Amino acid sequence: MASTFHRFANREEAGRMLAEALSAYTGRSDIFILALPRGGVPVAYEVAKILLAPMDLWLVRKLGVPGQEELALGALAAKNIRVLNQEIIDLLDIDQTVIDTVVSREQAELERRNELYRRGKPPPDIEGKTIIIVDDGLATGATMRVAIASLRQAGATRIVAAVPVGAASTCRKIEKEADELVCLYKPEPFYGVGQWYSDFSQTSDEDVLTLLNNAAANSGRSIE
Numbered sequence: 001m002a003s004t005f006h007r008f009a010n011r012e013e014a015g016r017m018l019a020e021a022l023s024a025y026t027g028r029s030d031i032f033i034l035a036l037p038r039g040g041v042p043v044a045y046e047v048a049k050i051l052l053a054p055m056d057l058w059l060v061r062k063l064g065v066p067g068q069e070e071l072a073l074g075a076l077a078a079k080n081i082r083v084l085n086q087e088i089i090d091l092l093d094i095d096q097t098v099i100d101t102v103v104s105r106e107q108a109e110l111e112r113r114n115e116l117y118r119r120g121k122p123p124p125d126i127e128g129k130t131i132i133i134v135d136d137g138l139a140t141g142a143t144m145r146v147a148i149a150s151l152r153q154a155g156a157t158r159i160v161a162a163v164p165v166g167a168a169s170t171c172r173k174i175e176k177e178a179d180e181l182v183c184l185y186k187p188e189p190f191y192g193v194g195q196w197y198s199d200f201s202q203t204s205d206e207d208v209l210t211l212l213n214n215a216a217a218n219s220g221r222s223i224e
Contacts, residue, residue: 015046
């Protein structure tokens with residue numbers, strides 16, 4: 001796709017543009033849109049609405065380096081599935097005790113979000129489905145990688161990783177792990193996801209709940 005662009009106005013615009021690139025999946029009964037909260041939710045909502053597909057969350061947590069939380073040493077999903085960024089761990093000489101502390105903290109947050117967003121329900125049943133997993137961008141890719149690993153364990157037939165923007169090097173890694181990667185733009189130098197949005201304000205818990213309820217109403221089903 002295009003190699004250069006200015007910026008997305010916001011996540012909603014990015015979602016509508018991403019849906020155009022995913023138009024071949026419109027109306028298919030085997031499709032399920034899953035969002036990586038929180039920033040991926042408004043993007044995924046637009047995709048699900050346009051593709052006429054159900055939407056839910058796939059809960060994962062970035063494992064941030066202490067003191068540099070935006071830098072991921074890995075990521076965590078339900079059932080203690082984790083992906084570690086060994087390059088970062090080795091570069092910063094992060095020991096196992098630090099990793100365990102970060103994992104414990106993020107596991108608690110994962111459980112809090114499941115209780116808040118999904119009322120403590122188990123993850124959605126995705127066995128045999130084609131999953132389009134959506135985030136607002138790819139920086140290190142740790143969160144997306146653990147999402148893909150956990151989706152495979154849960155029995156997804158096909159996994160499409162879909163983002164508006166991503167670092168080219170990270171996209172190459174994700175292409176090897178997903179069945180398909182749809183990334184609209186891969187600007188270089190990349191800097192960070194937020195650099196490519198005019199409005200990159202934080203998505204709140206209230207925003208997530210509202211969009212989940214709207215998505216359930218759009219698809220005529222409740223979030224399960």
